[in-house]
Amino acid sequence: MTTTLRTEAVRVPESGLTTEARAAAVVWEREMIRFVKDRARILSSLAQPLLFLFVLGSGLGSLLGGTAGGVRFETFLFPGVMAISVLFTAAFAGISIVWDREFGFLREMLVAPVSTASILVGKALGGATVATLQCLVLLALAGLVGVPYDPLMLLTMIGLIFLMGFMITALGLVLAARVRQVQSAMPLVQLVITPLMFLSGALFPLSGLPTWLTVLTHINPMTYAVEPLRSVVFDHLDVDAATRARFDPGIVWGGWTVPVGVQVLLTVAFALALLGLAVVRFRRTE
Amino acid sequence: MDSPAVAVRGLVKRYGDVEAVRGIDLEVARGETFGFLGPNGAGKSTTINILCTLVEPTAGEARVVGLDAVRDRAAVRRRIGLVFQDPTLDAPMSGEQNLRFHQELYGVDRRHAAARREEVLRTVGLWERRADPVATYSGGMRRRLEIARGLLHSPQVLFLDEPTIGLDPQTRSSIWAYLAELHRSEEITVFVTTHYMDEAEHCDRIAIMNEGRIVALDTPDALKAQVGADRVAITTDDDEAALRALRTELGLEGAVREGAVTVNVPDGAGFVPRLFDRLGGHGVAIRSVTVTRPSLDDVFLAHTGTTIRDAEAGAGPSMHPMALRSRTAHR
Numbered sequence: 249m250t251t252t253l254r255t256e257a258v259r260v261p262e263s264g265l266t267t268e269a270r271a272a273a274v275v276w277e278r279e280m281i282r283f284v285k286d287r288a289r290i291l292s293s294l295a296q297p298l299l300f301l302f303v304l305g306s307g308l309g310s311l312l313g314g315t316a317g318g319v320r321f322e323t324f325l326f327p328g329v330m331a332i333s334v335l336f337t338a339a340f341a342g343i344s345i346v347w348d349r350e351f352g353f354l355r356e357m358l359v360a361p362v363s364t365a366s367i368l369v370g371k372a373l374g375g376a377t378v379a380t381l382q383c384l385v386l387l388a389l390a391g392l393v394g395v396p397y398d399p400l401m402l403l404t405m406i407g408l409i410f411l412m413g414f415m416i417t418a419l420g421l422v423l424a425a426r427v428r429q430v431q432s433a434m435p436l437v438q439l440v441i442t443p444l445m446f447l448s449g450a451l452f453p454l455s456g457l458p459t460w461l462t463v464l465t466h467i468n469p470m471t472y473a474v475e476p477l478r479s480v481v482f483d484h485l486d487v488d489a490a491t492r493a494r495f496d497p498g499i500v501w502g503g504w505t506v507p508v509g510v511q512v513l514l515t516v517a518f519a520l521a522l523l524g525l526a527v528v529r530f531r532r533t534e
Numbered sequence: 535m536d537s538p539a540v541a542v543r544g545l546v547k548r549y550g551d552v553e554a555v556r557g558i559d560l561e562v563a564r565g566e567t568f569g570f571l572g573p574n575g576a577g578k579s580t581t582i583n584i585l586c587t588l589v590e591p592t593a594g595e596a597r598v599v600g601l602d603a604v605r606d607r608a609a610v611r612r613r614i615g616l617v618f619q620d621p622t623l624d625a626p627m628s629g630e631q632n633l634r635f636h637q638e639l640y641g642v643d644r645r646h647a648a649a650r651r652e653e654v655l656r657t658v659g660l661w662e663r664r665a666d667p668v669a670t671y672s673g674g675m676r677r678r679l680e681i682a683r684g685l686l687h688s689p690q691v692l693f694l695d696e697p698t699i700g701l702d703p704q705t706r707s708s709i710w711a712y713l714a715e716l717h718r719s720e721e722i723t724v725f726v727t728t729h730y731m732d733e734a735e736h737c738d739r740i741a742i743m744n745e746g747r748i749v750a751l752d753t754p755d756a757l758k759a760q761v762g763a764d765r766v767a768i769t770t771d772d773d774e775a776a777l778r779a780l781r782t783e784l785g786l787e788g789a790v791r792e793g794a795v796t797v798n799v800p801d802g803a804g805f806v807p808r809l810f811d812r813l814g815g816h817g818v819a820i821r822s823v824t825v826t827r828p829s830l831d832d833v834f835l836a837h838t839g840t841t842i843r844d845a846e847a848g849a850g851p852s853m854h855p856m857a858l859r860s861r862t863a864h865r
Contacts, residue, residue: 267641274638278627285626352622359588360639361611 271362272370279341279374283381293340293382297333301325301386301393304451319487322393324495327477328450330386330409334379335450335470338413339441341375342420346433349424358530365527368421372523375417380410394485401484405477411515412473418522419469425529444470449478455497466501469518472511475499479508537600539564539691539723540585545594547580554580556746557594562725562739564690567717569737570727571830573842577746578727579619582695585725586616599690612640615684615692615722619699621676625669629660629679632668633686640687654682657719658712674705678712685720692716694726698733710736731830731842742834749837758828761836764802767794767824768809776818783812794824802826 283290301322309321348354357367387405390397423440427433445451447461448470457465465471475498482496499506506514540562547555555577562568570578583589584596587607596603598610623632630651637647655661658678668676677697684692697713698706710733717724726737734740734754741751750757770776776795780788788797799805802825813820826832834842 270638270641274635277638278624278635281631282626348624351625352618352620353624355618355620356622356624356636357639359586359611359616360636361608362639362641 268362268366271360271366272373275357275367275370276374276377279371279378283378290382293333293337294385296336297329297386300332300451301329301389305329305393319485319491319495320394323395323481323485324453324478325451326390326393326395327405327481328448328474330383330405330477331412331448331450331470331474332445333382333386334409334412335416335441335445337379337382338375338416339420339423339437341378342371342417342422343424343427343433343437345371345421345424346427346430349428350430364530365523368418368523368526368530371421372414372417372519375420376410376413379413379416380406383409395481396484398484401480404480408473408477408480408512411512411519412470412477415469415473415515415519415522418519418526421526422522422529425526444468447471448474450474453495453497454499455494466499469515471499472506472514472518476508476511476515537597538562539566539599540568540725541595541597541600542581542585543595545581545584545596546592547577547584547589548592553746555584555591558743558746558748560741560748560751562723564723565721566738567713567724567736568726569734569740570725570743571729571731571734571740571834572727572743573729576729576743578729578743579695581743582693582725582727586614586693587611612687613690615687615689617677617680617684617692617694617697619695621680623668623676623680623683626667628665628667629671630655630664632679633683636683636686642687650686650688654685657685657716658682672705674701674708677701677705677709681709681712681716685716685722688720689722691723691725694724696727696729698728698730706730706733729842731834734830740830742830742837744834744838750833754830757830757833761798761828761832764800764805765796765798765826765828765832766802766805766809767791767796767826769794769821769823770813771819771821775816776813776820779813779816779818783816784808798828 305320305322305325312321345354348357358364360367383406387402390402419440420437423436424433427436447464447468449465450470454462454465454471454475478496479498482492485492487495499511538561540560542558542560545555545558545560546553558577558581570581572578580589584591585598585603587603587610590604599613601610601613603610624635627635633651633655634647637651642650651664652661655664658681660675660679660682663671663675668679671679681692681694681697684694694713698709701709713724713726714736716722726733728734737754739751739753740757741748742757743749750760752760768776773790773795777788777790780786780795780797786797786799788795790796806823806825809823810820831841834840
């Protein structure tokens, strides 16, 4: 009987790296399907960064006297607005697993003969991809705020945005691990994300702050993901050292200026640690 | 391939003070359709969750196709199909997308994946609707899609936890028709829990579970035969006199249930004339007689002293299925 033959042929293989990778890939693919289908989400998550960039940018910019040392406030704000967009999009992507739990689909994923880590890696890559796709729209507007369209700069920014998106989605997953009710998911995100945004240097330079604020920005993982982004933009601007020091002072620990490479490595470490924590918490609760 | 589909020995599961499963032994042969029958909170779901490696037992052993449900977790999962009590579909995705997702998750060979999807979708009658989002499916269609999905990776045992709960009677019987069809075409073992008595009739063998224990285990016919054939319910003007007459004249122990004197006899129809003959002589006026073929309800009643409906209504809050389920989730 043909049925029997086919039954033998489709038997599931024993575990292996390929199986784990396929599981992560299909979880990622589902995030893409959902992103494409949800046009309202795309539009609403673009509105907020655009408001920040043009309304807050112009408003505060005029207070600062339009340009300072040839740098418009919007130019300074540009990488920060990227980060805010990533923050909200990715955190939502991570916390969306609460909805998967509510509708039972999380169970379908977690009972599969693959590790929880593969499922969550797929989720985090999906969140990072969605966040990056959103940022492409913002990147296209670079010229409007005085940021040059330099291919290498844009590629570096995309890479950094993806990394930031991965880290924040992983954070969203950590938060989602213990949330049983859909209603409490969004307030929790707001509670965690808003301080991360304000304390990251996305909206103001990290120089000349009071000590308590400096300490808070330094313990915020987001700070180390935002600063490389700004640094890349300023690398491609034609500004003198004094202006750069004012707008892009970098991160200074004690007397040591943390190199951008170290900041990126720290972000990678944060991302992996958060993902690990999410895996542990999901294994324990489901 | 000689190991039984399911083998359970001394299985115990405690949630705090609640003992959901109190030491059960069970063996299911390959190719059997095995039913787990009992009221809500009897421990059926806990048992099936242990077999599916979702819950670890407190004590005892559970084996599926010869593999230990605790130690060989991933290997067991690859060989079983699962249909849960609560829906686990992604509503925005189409029926076929849900199936493809499952195949990738289980690492099914891509060369045969599309053909297999078509095969299972046709079996459950959803091939024409495959491209529609699951959100547009009815409850019965979703259930069928979940059954199809459970079969995608050609499992050796298909576990279904209350597959027909919340469905109307017509849809319920169509689900059972599909299950019977699958059983023929797929040559797999089906392990199903239900609290609908009539559904247990579809099984080769059934285990009746109550308060964490298996109280009876046999074929539906054998179980019914055990209860002592037919049940005769007699309404009279004087139940006490009727009971006495039954004892002295016919040597039968009757009981008053739901306002009628009931007695179990091998041949109900042949018993009725004798009943009138003997009881009439004692001046007991009989108003009506009902002869019922034994049902699984009677089997349940005989083994537990209560009807399945009363058992469900009487289940205290600690044994409520919702409470048990949420505890399962917090394992």
